[in-house]
Amino acid sequence: MGVARGRLAPTPSGHLHLGNALAFGAAWLSVRAVQGELLLRLEDLDQGRSRRDIADGQRRDLEWLGLHWDREVPAQSTRSYRTEGLPTYRCDCSRKRRLAGVCSHRDTPSVTGAVRLRSKQELIHFLDRAQGPQSFVPDQDAVLLRRGGEPGYPLAVVLDDYLDGVTQVVRGGDLLEPTAVQVEIYQYLGWAQPSWLHVPLLLGPDGRKLSKSHGSTEIRALRDAGVTQEQIWAALLPLLGCQGQGLAGAEFDASKVQGGTCVAPNLNTLLPGFRA
Ligand SMILES: [Zn+2]
Numbered sequence: 001m002g003v004a005r006g007r008l009a010p011t012p013s014g015h016l017h018l019g020n021a022l023a024f025g026a027a028w029l030s031v032r033a034v035q036g037e038l039l040l041r042l043e044d045l046d047q048g049r050s051r052r053d054i055a056d057g058q059r060r061d062l063e064w065l066g067l068h069w070d071r072e073v074p075a076q077s078t079r080s081y082r083t084e085g086l087p088t089y090r091c092d093c094s095r096k097r098r099l100a101g102v103c104s105h106r107d108t109p110s111v112t113g114a115v116r117l118r119s120k121q122e123l124i125h126f127l128d129r130a131q132g133p134q135s136f137v138p139d140q141d142a143v144l145l146r147r148g149g150e151p152g153y154p155l156a157v158v159l160d161d162y163l164d165g166v167t168q169v170v171r172g173g174d175l176l177e178p179t180a181v182q183v184e185i186y187q188y189l190g191w192a193q194p195s196w197l198h199v200p201l202l203l204g205p206d207g208r209k210l211s212k213s214h215g216s217t218e219i220r221a222l223r224d225a226g227v228t229q230e231q232i233w234a235a236l237l238p239l240l241g242c243q244g245q246g247l248a249g250a251e252f253d254a255s256k257v258q259g260g261t262c263v264a265p266n267l268n269t270l271l272p273g274f275r276a
Pocket of ligand 1 (some may be wrong): 106
């Protein structure tokens with residue numbers, strides 16, 4: 001058994017918000033609970049939207065939240081990705097054509113266009129540490145390399161996690177279903193999967209998906225408004241099944257993490273601009 005290794009993988013196209021804090025808090029607790037190693041990796045595949053100043057702000061926010069990492073590994077934009085070992089075909093159809101079901105490139109591949117995974121399109125099973133056994137059929141043949149050769153997210157994240165030696169993936173619940181494609185890629189490559197843990201989607205005090213209408217939930221805005229790190233964790237830790245005082249003293253048990261969607265207690269006290 002090697003060392004347990006997790007990662008914080010922010011996308012530097014927007015500032016960190018409370019939902020990110022919940023997911024990164026879970027990743028931090030999960031790896032610290034087993035004295036593992038925590039990596040920081042910038043997921044900046046979208047070069048048009050990724051910004052260096054936002055990445056710097058994210059590092060600052062993570063430090064301020066007490067989410068210290070052990071080392072930073074190369075950002076996705078600096079890596080190269082190959083589809084070796086994966087069954088693929090090229091398709092140059094527009095999204096509209098694919099949705100209309102008229103793409104025939106699975107049978108007669110295009111010579112140009114995006115490289116797609118030839119999915120078995122069967123049920124993929126995996127275990128989520130919080131939400132239990134999961135089964136999904138990948139909803140389409142995922143884009144592994146875009147038309148211009150840039151990697152798609154499913155390929156990049158699997159190769160990164162494998163090469164970085166990540167043994168536990170902890171992230172937001174919006175990525176629960178897309179995990180199926182990633183599991184299929186692991187299966188094709190014959191690689192051991194990491195363990196999976198998806199945290200709940202955070203709702204505002206009114207029970208609706210957290211959005212700008214609740215006031216800014218950006219960590220830097222909360223900090224500027226005088227909210228403390230302790231207040232943020234007091235609101236978020238119960239959603240991760242943690243009792244105890246603050247992040248450092250919290251006892252983490254993945255099976256107690258709530259699933260689905262959650263309203264954080266006392267969230268309205270954190271959101272100065274909140275309008276019910
Ligand atoms: Zn096609």
